[in-house]
Amino acid sequence: MGGLDFSRRSSAAESCFVVVIALSLLLVTQVRAQNIGVGFYDQSCPRAESIVTETVREFNSRDATVPAALLRLLFHDCFVEGCDGSLLLDPSPENPDVEKAASPNLTVRGYDVIDAAKARLEVECPQTVSCADIVALAARDSAVLAGLNFQGLPLTMATGRWDGRVSSRNAAEAALPSSKSNVQQLTAQFSNKGLSQDEMVTLSGAHSIGVAHCSNFMDRLYDFPGSPNGVDPTLDPDYAAELQAKCPRGNPNPNTVVNMDPQTPFVIDNNFYSNGFAGKVLFSSDMALFNDFETQFTSDLNVVNGITWNQKFGNALAQMAAIDIKDDFDGEVRLNCRRIN
Ligand code: HEM
Structure with missing residues (x-):
């Protein structure tokens, strides 16, 4: 009997322990999630947002199809591994099957705009602004340039994302909707990402x-x-x-x-x-x-x-743009958007 009692006590203690761990993880996640917010770079890199805006404007003045490319880039980045710049990673000997190689991504454009903004930001404030944030800001600027009318208010975009280290072609094939999907499939794929x-x-x-x-x-x-x-x-x-x-x-x-x-x-x-x-x-x-x-x-x-x-x-x-944000625990600020550090 004593043995039984002991095992009950121990399983109760175990459950308690699991609950405490789960609660602390929840708390940590919440605290971490709060790291994303409007003006994240105000102190660390005050010109971060304007550098991205200037770069997008410059590319747009040469090619008016750039905003479309950058909006789609954000969508395809966020739907796979979250908004973490994983789509930007080039294939490497260690990982030849990156997101970029997935069939829906073969027509994604705009990587050159992100590279240009990143190069300028690395000069202005080295190792500070993540590629994932550049993608999000560039999409926001694209919507504005394409004439999105946000009732005269500035269209804000939270920042503070970290860049991911994982990029998988199979994950991209599975998560990105197809041009043949029906409403039920589209709804399910968006709902999987927390979107209604x-x-x-x-x-x-x-x-x-x-x-x-x-x-x-x-x-x-x-x-x-x-x-x-x-x-x-x-x-x-x-x-x-x-x-x-x-x-x-x-x-x-x-x-x-x-x-x-x-x-x-x-x-x-x-x-x-x-x-x-x-x-x-x-x-x-x-x-x-x-x-x-x-x-x-x-x-x-x-x-x-x-x-x-x-x-x-x-x-x-x-x-x-807030889907599955990474933090310093599972992400990094890449030096080059095409390679993990
Ligand atoms: C609802 C599910 C969606 C499906 C099935 C879908 C599918 C596609 C496909 C097949 C293309 C054509 C690609 C090509 O032939 O080059 C495309 C283009 C595009 N998509 Fe979507 N898309 C979806 C949602 C979205 C969302 C949520 C956004 C952004 C908010 C977006 C933005 C764009 C843009 C801007 C283009 C034009 C890209 C360019 O000019 O290069 N799409 N999409």
């Missing part, structure tokens, strides 16, 4: 800028199952004809790209939603937002109220 369905629909409005390769929507233009003329019946017929002219059967030039917003391809706005209801969005995943009962209503509200959408987009961008 509303935020998913809101952030999809980023597809009002930038370009897409024909391969991502060719299946809607030719031999579409069950369609008498082979075209996805949810596509506007005139738009489908335009797309067929740009992306001929067989995709002879795999580098051909098409603007995602036919009217204002460089302005981030709620056109994405009116385009969607008019059958003028490129991907089945985007089209699904307008045909699925669950997301139709939110999409409709975003058409009607562009001001609210702008605000929601700014807030959702900040939420996305």
Whole structure:
């Protein structure tokens, strides 16, 4: 009996110990999580944010497609291993299968902008500003440059992220949504990252800028199952004809790209939603937002109220930029964004 009592006492003590450890971990996580905040570099590198802004502006003045590239870069970084710059890591002999090599990432652009900002920041304040923060700030600046109207208020972006040391091609293949996903799959993938369905629909409005390769929507233009003329019946017929002219059967030039917003391809706005209801969005995943009962209503509200959408987009961008932040415990401030230290 005594033995039994002892084991009960010991298991009670063990449970107590586990609870204490769990609580302290929770506390530590919370305290660490507080390290991210607006103006993190105000003391350590006061010009950090303006250096990123100047760099993004400079690249944008030479190539107006840069903001689109940088917004997508943040999304693809944050959805895999959190917002930790893991997407920036080049393959190495130790790790040839990095995120960058995953198929959805093969068309990600904008690494040169991040490298340029990092080089300037290393001169200004060595070993201080993380690559993950540069990616987040550059995306914020891109939204502003593309005309996001945050009701005249500055679009703030918290900083204080650390750079990760892990980058996996398989993890990227699994976490990034495909242009063929349905609403349930998209909702689940965003929910896995702590983002709501509303935020998913809101952030999809980023597809009002930038370009897409024909391969991502060719299946809607030719031999579409069950369609008498082979075209996805949810596509506007005139738009489908335009797309067929740009992306001929067989995709002879795999580098051909098409603007995602036919009217204002460089302005981030709620056109994405009116385009969607008019059958003028490129991907089945985007089209699904307008045909699925669950997301139709939110999409409709975003058409009607562009001001609210702008605000929601700014807030959702900040939420996305806070996914699984690393700290000094599991991260570092890289010297070169393409290599771990
Ligand atoms: C909802 C799920 C999403 C899917 C399935 C998706 C898929 C895609 C695909 C297939 C492309 C075309 C890439 C190419 O052919 O070069 C693309 C481009 C783009 N995506 Fe998304 N995306 C999603 C969400 C987002 C989010 C949340 C953002 C940012 C907030 C975003 C921003 C962009 C931008 C700006 C481009 C244009 C990039 C460029 O011009 O290089 N996307 N997306």
